[in-house]
Amino acid sequence: MTVLILTCEQDVTADLVVARLNRTGVPVVRLDPADLPGGVALSGEYVHGAFRGHLSAGGRLVGMSGLRSIWLRRPGIPASRVAEPSGWLTEESSQALYGMLRATGARWMNDPDAARRARHKPWQLRHAQQVGLPVPATLITTFPQAARDFAERFPDLVVKPVSGTHPQEPARTVPTSRVAPGTDFAAVAFGPTLLQRRIAKTADIRLTAVGDRLLAARKLVHPDAHPDEVDVRYAASDAPWQPVDVPARTATAVHAYLRDAGLAYGAFDFAEDADGIWWFLECNQSGQFGFVEMDTDQPIAQTVADWLTHREPERQTRRDDRLRATP
Amino acid sequence: MTVLILTCEQDVTADLVVARLNRTGVPVVRLDPADLPGGVALSGEYVHGAFRGHLSAGGRLVGMSGLRSIWLRRPGIPASRVAEPSGWLTEESSQALYGMLRATGARWMNDPDAARRARHKPWQLRHAQQVGLPVPATLITTFPQAARDFAERFPDLVVKPVSGTHPQEPARTVPTSRVAPGTDFAAVAFGPTLLQRRIAKTADIRLTAVGDRLLAARKLVHPDAHPDEVDVRYAASDAPWQPVDVPARTATAVHAYLRDAGLAYGAFDFAEDADGIWWFLECNQSGQFGFVEMDTDQPIAQTVADWLTHREPERQTRRDDRLRATP
DSSP: OEEEEEOOTTOHHHHHHHHHHHHTTOOEEEEOGGGTTTTEEEEEEEETTEEEEEEEETTEEEEGGGEEEEEEOSOOOTTTTSSSOOHHHHHHHHHHHHHHHHTSOOEEETOHHHHHHHTOHHHHHHHHHHHTOOOOOEEEESOHHHHHHHHHHSOSEEEEOSSOSOSSSSOOOOOOEEOOTTOOOGGGGGSOEEEEEOOOEEEEEEEEEETTEEEEEEEEOOTTOOTTOOOTTTOOOOOOOEEEOOOHHHHHHHHHHHHHHTOSEEEEEEEEETTOOEEEEEEETTOOOHHHHHHHOOOHHHHHHHHHHOOOGGGOOOHHHHTOOOO | OEEEEEOOTTOHHHHHHHHHHHHTTOOEEEEOGGGTTTTEEEEEEEETTEEEEEEEETTEEEEGGGEEEEEEOSOOOTTTTSSSOOHHHHHHHHHHHHHHHHTSOOEEETOHHHHHHHTOHHHHHHHHHHHTOOOOOEEEESOHHHHHHHHHHSOSEEEEOSSOSOSSSSOOOOOOEEOOTTOOOGGGGGSOEEEEEOOOEEEEEEEEEETTEEEEEEEEOOTTOOTTOOOTTTOOOOOOOEEEOOOHHHHHHHHHHHHHHTOSEEEEEEEEETTOOEEEEEEETTOOOHHHHHHHOOOHHHHHHHHHHOOOGGGOOOHHHHTOOOO
């Protein structure tokens, strides 16, 4: 049983996991959908009520029924490396590859359709509320008057993008920043704007969830930090990430978040306040983990490798059950 | 409780359904996401563990908690009608609108994430096999040798696109056509190719499934029709579509197809052979139905209106249960 990893060549985080998989002797096929057709080839046959599919990459051929798990990391755009790329060929290649892989029954980290839903921050915030995570008061609006009313009720606000970082490379990040007092909100009519009550945070929390395993790290906010330094990604800080225990209530809620979202992996960002409350900011279903592992020595890559390797029979669900609904 | 219809202005099929909804006095809000921001505005507030969202279009304001159902018909691309369109604004607007709507708990025709999976023809073919529908022998491949072997086993083949018709306007259709004997398959290496055993069909079947209701129609193939006339969309035929009963086994399988796919609507295409077998060709989760209704007088628009109107408490599932999985 083979682990399939879909990612680009430059993905050093995937390298870490592949090294660990190699050590345990688990067969791994790593490929970039950008190389289909070309370096990557596929074939699937539907005959007499059965399906038999194969993938070939780097001279290796693997049967799709022999896939134990699929790690959807940072895949390139299908057919983007052919001599004459086109939208049509990309769509044909994407449908062929992801259509067949969706039909295999292999476990996904993460299921592509569940992942798509989980990328919507307005959905994340509601989902977090529903599983019982504390969510800072938030408004997403194109109504200037709604923004003004909200700013009256919650005068200390930050503004951030609705869509967060785009999952594809190159990533497009827009820093979260503080809203100046007396801001005129007329411009929100020209684009949905996300306003959120600023948490006076004492630390940033990154909780990496891999299946049932939760690995959390805390980065203390410098006591002299200017309150305008909101976004940990841009803050000048020499504090390292340090391992931290996950409060039991948070653990329960995070497990529910992943289960109900159909996700196997999630990188949760929280802001910890002076009372020790972890305020949910977002869950990036394809968030990086290398920087945390580097600081904390937490075995995240190993945990990912373990998840990709192991069958978890008692919790195993047929792929088709996941999206099942009563129409 | 309001029905929300997301579609473009030119959508005459939606007009038919709106007319029927208006007759029964059910409140309807119809909008095109292309008009957000601008003619369409939205606002959603997350405070104290609760979510309150609103949509405004054409001077009407509707609360998102008051949505009874959402019909995702032929929506335009969000933010495509602003003065200065950009990929970023489209993504922000799309995430704001669809992220909030995903969080409402309203019933979808069709759920956007289930719909995305269901558009993959390689997945459709496998899914049809799994629910017990007869599927013609099919190969999807980039291996020329696999294509040659398949053509030896099944000499009478058609070729069609892997991705089918693109769901967006303008639709891109590529006709299904017959593979000439002795075809050289070297070119399949340059793009995934779908080869399928040609069914010697006596009729085309269009089965429109709306919730639990199945409405099928048959269009006889002209006895003198040339066997190269494979694609009903392009065939010169004066035979009208006529209502036909759905065989019990097909009905059971189609219900299972929709349920397991999480779909409320599907337009199934079958080829009927001389033995009366309905061979599954595809299920278009956003397929048109106006042309069938015109010929057959089957009440498809009314059935869609009924589905959008009615609550079906015994089969109602919380939105979150649909994508639930054990990670």
